[in-house]
Amino acid sequence: MQALNDLLLLIDSYIGSHLWFVLLLLGTGIFFTIYLKFPQIRYFKYAIRIVQGKFDKDDDEGDTSHFQALTTALSGTVGTGNIAGVAFAVHLGGPAALFWMLVTAMFGMTTKFVEVTLSHKYREKAADGSIAGGPMYFMQKRLNVKTSSGKTIKTGYWIAAIFALATILSSFGTGSLPQINSISNSLFSTFGIPHMITGLVLAILLGFVIIGGIKRIAKVTSRLVPAMALIYFIGAMAVIIFNYQNIWPSLQAIVGDIFTGSSATGGFLGATIAFAFNRGVNRGLFSNEAGQGSAPIAHAAAKAHEPVSEGLVALLEPFIDTIIICTLTGFVLLSSGVWKDKQDNRFQLADLQVVNTIAVSDQTEEGRQQLAAHINGEAPLPLFDGQLTIKDGKVGSPVIFIHARSLAEEVIVKQGGKLYNGKLQVDNGDVVVKDQKMTLFERIKSQFSHSGNNKIVIEGKSLIHSAPLTAVAFTKSWFGDFGKYIVSIGLLLFAFSTAISWSYYGDRAVTYLWGSKYVIWYHFIYVIGFFIASFVDTTIIWTLSGITIALMTIPNLFGLLVLHKEMKTDVKLFWKEYQERFPEEKGVPKN
Structure with missing residues (x-):
């Protein structure tokens, strides 16, 4: 798993990161904000009116209303990015990462306005009678190249095909895998429900x-989105006011760290300006998907007689999703x-390293700098390689554990809920346990048997x-531990609705490439992948997600x-x- 994560990180370092x-x-x-004269500000009130149906005509063609298209697209964006993604960005980049997420959303409002307008303009009716649209359709029709001799080179088709393939990949990397992974982690930590049980039921x-x-997707999401937003808002405000x-x-901290980077504080080892900027923008994109080309697929099905009105509806999405x-x-x-x-917490092995020293501590400034340099790859510390002797759960060798970009404390090794005695294999800093070497079938079988409770874990x-x-x-409010339930329930609704919407994005891409008859096979693979991701390390899922987002966005x-x-x-x-x-009406914009 660690080797796979390292490979994905290498790929991501050249693309999304x-x-x-x-x-x-x-x-x-x-560019579009300046070129179109700040439409996210000038057109905002008109966008709200259009969602309410002000510009509709009785003979508008489409499968969904403006509001249903908005909630379907929002259900695809309002998900783990808002709960897990923000936490991941702050964990990596500190408070300044939140500022860059908001900047991304502000300009993303214009980007989404543009991409939805162009995609809606070139939508088509599929063989089964449903409306099909998305960036691949305007790419195919408008991105061809004409030579000086008048010959047309069908570059648009190949660009569209690349985008459609990336959409299918991203439906797993954005919509399926990280959503169920976050749900299962949350339900396990809150209620103790096994990851695989959560994955199977959902x-x-x-x-x-x-x-x-x-039509069924729009019906479900139009009810889920308002409900989950209300639950989450109440819980969040309770914490902030408390x-x-x-x-x-x-x-x-948010503003002060923008141009200085975040200093080390507590267990957080600090973050540079560049890292906070990169992670904030990256997670901002994951949250609102502006520029990714996903929302236009949902909006293509909306009833509208011209495209700009639907683009204005989409302009609201980054505002609701990220800015709020x-x-x-x-x-x-x-x-x-x-x-x-x-x-x-229980350590995830893909996020864990064993370093061959005990001379470094995060209690001194020098030690924090050494640890930060190691984590950022600037001055790596020596990694342990060999076997660790474990007695009554404690590690006897002179090593330190680094988990989640921090120096781990009070490390205990358990097996089957009891303190472990024996050897622990470490390959160049990576802990290797039997569970890692299981085949997928063996891992599923162990989850439903006594042996599934007998694996080695590090806490x-x-x-x-x-x-x-x-x-x-x-939990840091009047609700106390009950606050965890708000997050778990909110995440369940957020992430599950995201997975629903992204299945639609993927099946439209399959329809574009191979026709509607292959959609059923895509759905089958999508559901299987959804199940498997419920018990795979989060770190790998997030890394894969970053790659697929970039491949779709470019x-x-x-x-x-x-x-x-x-x-x-x-x-x-x-x-x-x-x-x-x-x-x-007075004061209507002219451009």
Whole structure:
């Protein structure tokens, strides 16, 4: 598992985690914001009116209403990014990462407006009568190249095919795998429900929902999204108000660390400016998906007689998803202070290293700098290689454990719930236990037998991240431990609805590439992958997710930039029609 994670990290370092990708993403949003004269501000009130049906016509063609398209797209974006993703960004980059998430969302409002408008314009009717749309359709029709001799080279088809393949991959990397992984981790830590049981039950439910197609998906998500938002909002505000004295220090930390990076505090070993910027933008994209090209697939099914009105509806998504919900989560984490505190937890082996020294401590400035340099790859410490002797759960060798980018404390090794006595194999810093070497069938079998409770686990105190960190933060209010249940229930609704929506995105990509007859096979694989991810290490899932997001985003942004003039023309035509239909309104934008 560690070798696989290392390979994925290497790939991601050249794509999604590289500075050029971050600059491309933000640069596209900034370009369109200036080019279209800040539509996220000037058009905001009109977007709300259109969601309410003000611009509709009785003969508008489509499968869903504006509101259903908005909630379907929101259910695809409001998920683990808002609960686990924000916690992961703050865990990696400190408070400043939240600032960069908000900046990404601000410009992302414009990017989503553009991508949904262009995709809706070129939607088609599939062979089964349903509406099919998305960036692959405008790419195929508008990104072809004409040579000087007048010959057309079908570059648009190949760009569209790359995007569609990336969409299928991202439906697993964004919509299926990290969602169920976060759900199962949260339910296990809160209620003690085995990961595989959670995966099995929800995989069956997922299968029943997605077989019904976009109309059933829209019906389910239009009810889930408002309910889960209300539950989450109440729990988050309880934490923030309970810790009101930390609101101003939290704001100072967010703004103060932008140009300095976050200093080491508690178990947190610090983060550079570049790392906070990169992680904030990266997790911001994972949260609101602006520029990724996913939301246009849902909005393509909306009833509308022209595309810009649906683009305006989509403009609201990053505002709701990131500027409101992610900000709430960020303030919960910072005001409660749990993001820098070590917690009791069971270590994930893909996130664990054994270092061959005991001379380094996080209690001194020198030690914190050494540990930070090791974690960032600047000055690696010597890794342990060989066998550790474990007696009554304690490690006898002179080593330290690094887990979740922090120095682990009070490390205990257990087997079957009892203190372990024996040897623990470590290969170049990576702990190897029998469970890692199991085949998938053996791992499933062990979950439902006595042997599943007999595996070796390592526990102790360290920083935590993702959904478990948010769950701990929610306990720091009047609700106490009940706050964990709010996160678990909220995450269950958030993440499950995201998995539902992304199954639709993937099946539209399959329809584009191979036709609707292959969608049933895609659904089958999607549900199986959903089940398997319920018991795989979170670290690997998040790394895979970053890669698939980048592979989908790059061709989409390229297409948007190429069609910038067409976008501006369509916007002008929309406002002209709007003024003709509602001549009594004053101050309507002209472009």
